[in-house]
Amino acid sequence: MEIGRVVGSNDHADYLVQVYGPAEMPTPTTPLDRSFGQFVEVPIDQHDRLIGVIYTTQLLNPEYGALGPRLSTPRELTVFSPDYLAETATIVGVAVVGSARDDGGHVEYDQRTPRLASAVDAVVSLLPDDRLLAFHQFDGRLRLAYFPRLLARPFPSLPDLLCSIVDRLIVTFPGERRRLEVARQNIRWRAAVEVR
Amino acid sequence: MAQSESPVGTTKGPGETPQEYVFVSPDLGQTLKVGEFVYYAAPQDPERRPIYGRIVGRQPVRLYPDEFMADPSVSPQAMADLFGYQGDGELFEVAVRTLGYFDDRLRTFVNPRIAPRVGWPIYLASNGQLAQVLNKREVGQVGGVHVGSLLSREPAAVPVVLAGRDFTSTHLAIVASTGAGKSYLAGVIVEELMKPHNRACVLVVDPHAEYHTLAEMTRHPAFRGSDGYEPVVRVLRPSDIHVRFSTLRIGDLRHLLDISERMEHVLGRAHQSLSRTRAQESGQADHWEPDDLIREIRKFAAQKREEDESQDFSSSVSALEWRIEHLVNSAQILDKTRHLDLRTLFQPGQCTILQLDEVDQKEQQVVVAVLLRRLYQARQDTERGRVHVGNELFLPYPAFVLLEEAHHFAPAGDGGGRVVSAETLRTILAEGRKFGVGVGLISQRPGKLDQDVLSQCMTQIMLRIVNPIDQTNVAAAVEGASRDVLDELPALSKGQAVIVGQSVNAPVLVAVRERHTPHGGQDQDAPQLWVDYSNPARQAERDRDTAPVAVPVQDDPRYFPERARPAPSRTKSFEELFGPEEKG
Numbered sequence: 001m002e003i004g005r006v007v008g009s010n011d012h013a014d015y016l017v018q019v020y021g022p023a024e025m026p027t028p029t030t031p032l033d034r035s036f037g038q039f040v041e042v043p044i045d046q047h048d049r050l051i052g053v054i055y056t057t058q059l060l061n062p063e064y065g066a067l068g069p070r071l072s073t074p075r076e077l078t079v080f081s082p083d084y085l086a087e088t089a090t091i092v093g094v095a096v097v098g099s100a101r102d103d104g105g106h107v108e109y110d111q112r113t114p115r116l117a118s119a120v121d122a123v124v125s126l127l128p129d130d131r132l133l134a135f136h137q138f139d140g141r142l143r144l145a146y147f148p149r150l151l152a153r154p155f156p157s158l159p160d161l162l163c164s165i166v167d168r169l170i171v172t173f174p175g176e177r178r179r180l181e182v183a184r185q186n187i188r189w190r191a192a193v194e195v196r
Numbered sequence: 197m198a199q200s201e202s203p204v205g206t207t208k209g210p211g212e213t214p215q216e217y218v219f220v221s222p223d224l225g226q227t228l229k230v231g232e233f234v235y236y237a238a239p240q241d242p243e244r245r246p247i248y249g250r251i252v253g254r255q256p257v258r259l260y261p262d263e264f265m266a267d268p269s270v271s272p273q274a275m276a277d278l279f280g281y282q283g284d285g286e287l288f289e290v291a292v293r294t295l296g297y298f299d300d301r302l303r304t305f306v307n308p309r310i311a312p313r314v315g316w317p318i319y320l321a322s323n324g325q326l327a328q329v330l331n332k333r334e335v336g337q338v339g340g341v342h343v344g345s346l347l348s349r350e351p352a353a354v355p356v357v358l359a360g361r362d363f364t365s366t367h368l369a370i371v372a373s374t375g376a377g378k379s380y381l382a383g384v385i386v387e388e389l390m391k392p393h394n395r396a397c398v399l400v401v402d403p404h405a406e407y408h409t410l411a412e413m414t415r416h417p418a419f420r421g422s423d424g425y426e427p428v429v430r431v432l433r434p435s436d437i438h439v440r441f442s443t444l445r446i447g448d449l450r451h452l453l454d455i456s457e458r459m460e461h462v463l464g465r466a467h468q469s470l471s472r473t474r475a476q477e478s479g480q481a482d483h484w485e486p487d488d489l490i491r492e493i494r495k496f497a498a499q500k501r502e503e504d505e506s507q508d509f510s511s512s513v514s515a516l517e518w519r520i521e522h523l524v525n526s527a528q529i530l531d532k533t534r535h536l537d538l539r540t541l542f543q544p545g546q547c548t549i550l551q552l553d554e555v556d557q558k559e560q561q562v563v564v565a566v567l568l569r570r571l572y573q574a575r576q577d578t579e580r581g582r583v584h585v586g587n588e589l590f591l592p593y594p595a596f597v598l599l600e601e602a603h604h605f606a607p608a609g610d611g612g613g614r615v616v617s618a619e620t621l622r623t624i625l626a627e628g629r630k631f632g633v634g635v636g637l638i639s640q641r642p643g644k645l646d647q648d649v650l651s652q653c654m655t656q657i658m659l660r661i662v663n664p665i666d667q668t669n670v671a672a673a674v675e676g677a678s679r680d681v682l683d684e685l686p687a688l689s690k691g692q693a694v695i696v697g698q699s700v701n702a703p704v705l706v707a708v709r710e711r712h713t714p715h716g717g718q719d720q721d722a723p724q725l726w727v728d729y730s731n732p733a734r735q736a737e738r739d740r741d742t743a744p745v746a747v748p749v750q751d752d753p754r755y756f757p758e759r760a761r762p763a764p765s766r767t768k769s770f771e772e773l774f775g776p777e778e779k780g
Contacts, residue, residue, distance in 0.1 A: 143278065182267045
């Protein structure tokens with residue numbers, strides 16, 4: 001399910017995605033679709049896709065604080081400047097955690113920083129559960145190789161992001177519960193004790 | 197250059213001292229133990245000779261974070277694997293003390309005096325390389341004393357062979373705590389010395405009677421030579437050991453008699469006069485008996501009295517007489533006339549064991565002092581051509597004396613001045629090499645052993661030493677033992693030893709080999725013996741042994757009074773024998 005389009009980036013692995021507004025899609029996105037910790041994919045070409053996770057949300061509203069004089073009334077503006085309607089937007093930050101390459105049926109997932117970058121306007125879709133599962137598996141074992149890269153980023157909400165990923169994966173990978181609990185414990189310890 | 201497999205590490209740079217360097221290794225095979233040998237080859241050396249070094253330290257430079265160990269059932273490797281790190285993550289910085297390249301001509305290591313460059317590969321020395329460069333001799337070669345194998349390698353992979361030539365001339369010290377395996381190792385050394393390729397002349401001073409099992413060498417196939425050689429082992433009990441009273445010097449007598457200065461003066465003058473007289477009469481100053489000495493003491497006192505009425509030595513003379521007589525009567529080994537011939541004690545291919553277990557310690561010290569002094573004198577006189585065949589001091593071959601409980605014979609501090617054997621030992625340890633008299637000292641208290649004596653032993657074998665004072669003393673006395681070697685001492689197990697000094701090319705950690713003969717100095721298993729004591733069979737045995745002497749029941753009047761023995765026979769009367777006397 002598509003949730004928006006790439007509108008910019010902060011760096012090679014940190015994209016800004018504008019979430020579709022209520023009138024832009026036949027089925028409008030719900031807040032859950034663009035929630036914190038949601039995995040998404042961004043196609044680059046017919047073979048390659050980026051895989052990322054939503055780590056932040058920004059609401060854009062140019063009207064906020066614009067209390068200056070206007071030539072037209074808001075009612076007239078809806079007639080003469082329809083663009084104005086689009087000036088409020090929901091932007092989500094997507095941290096790229098890996099990539100997928102589809103070679104005619106066989107999909108290979110990689111949790112390293114991808115070589116390829118997305119283009120502006122690229123469509124961003126939710127990552128289906130089966131692909132989420134496949135992305136986190138390496139030789140039949142759970143793999144979180146992107147965690148250290150995320151940890152290196154200066155996101156204030158990072159511990160919660162990682163914990164939410166772990167929580168989700170515990171459900172998906174019940175056999176990996178012990179390892180994931182150690183990981184979650186360490187993240188929480190760092191967030192709760194070491195920062196003080 | 198014989199290069200083994202792939203490198204185990206990469207040089208990082210110089211170490212803490214000019215002789216050290218460090219390299220970094222993941223050491224996946226857990227082979228880089230302290231004491232292990234590694235090498236590198238300098239690219240500028242056309243021969244690419246391996247430059248050997250000994251690992252002296254190892255510390256981790258990269259470890260898993262502690263938080264990866266939060267759950268004992270989840271390994272840190274599994275956590276690292278979760279975050280995308282595969283393989284083993286640990287890295288170690290290994291410190292190496294450079295020994296140098298092995299010079300075949302000099303048969304020793306030559307230190308290049310420069311650390312390897314960053315990035316040079318480091319290799320683990322192969323078993324073959326080590327066997328070649330660490331030992332001065334090969335197993336079975338003349339002078340080769342195979343004591344065990346290198347501890348860091350598989351058992352028996354790298355034999356450690358001491359150079360008998362070195363330690364039998366520049367002396368040997370074996371020091372360790374009780375129960376670490378000193379006498380076992382000493383037994384191994386004696387066994388090697390008595391093998392057909394060595395056929396040594398060895399005397400073991402055995403104050404605890406634990407070397408008698410070496411007698412089994414005589415019939416053991418391991419000691420049989422192709423030419424029919426078999427070692428001779430003579431175990432001498434205190435009753436077999438005789439030291440002639442007249443061979444005692446004034447210092448020995450003073451030590452044994454415990455006398456005052458006045459008595460010492462009288463004894464000294466009498467002893468001197470007697471020795472001089474006998475030397476003039478028979479050419480042999482030490483041929484006299486205790487009674488002769490007493491007479492000489494009396495004579496000296498009387499002479500002094502004649503010269504000056506005020507000089508009355510009568511009380512000293514009486515005291516000396518009493519002490520000498522008491523000594524002669526109570527001593528076990530001192531004898532008025534008999535003396536052990538040096539040639540009886542010392543013969544090539546013969547191991548003589550002097551068991552002194554029931555002998556008073558003072559007497560032991562005097563016996564050792566006298567024997568060593570005579571041995572040294574004999575070797576000196578023989579080497580200098582002063583004595584010839586037929587003379588009792590003619591000893592035309594070197595000898596090696598192994599001294600158990602050496603701290604009794606050369607104690608540290610003031611004790612050394614009062615013990616007669618200490619001075620003799622110091623002389624032999626300093627000068628003995630010139631005349632082929634080697635000494636092996638064994639002690640469980642190196643701290644109580646005279647430091648001069650210990651430091652004169654150029655080959656040192658150290659087994660486990662836990663006492664810090666003993667460790668410090670060993671460190672002070674043992675030149676070849678660097679700090680890293682001494683750090684090993686408390687960690688050694690029974691039967692493991694550190695060998696440093698002249699008999700090996702480099703300090704080595706050794707697992708002592710198994711003896712051919714049984715060990716005679718094993719501790720008693722007291723709990724087992726106590727349990728055995730209560731065993732019904734043993735109990736019955738004891739009852740039998742302690743039962744009163746049996747009396748046949750049928751003869752016992754308590755049970756059969758009617759069968760009481762007839763009264764003892766009396767002399768029969770004339771009438772009973774021949775009838776009534778005829779009258780008339």
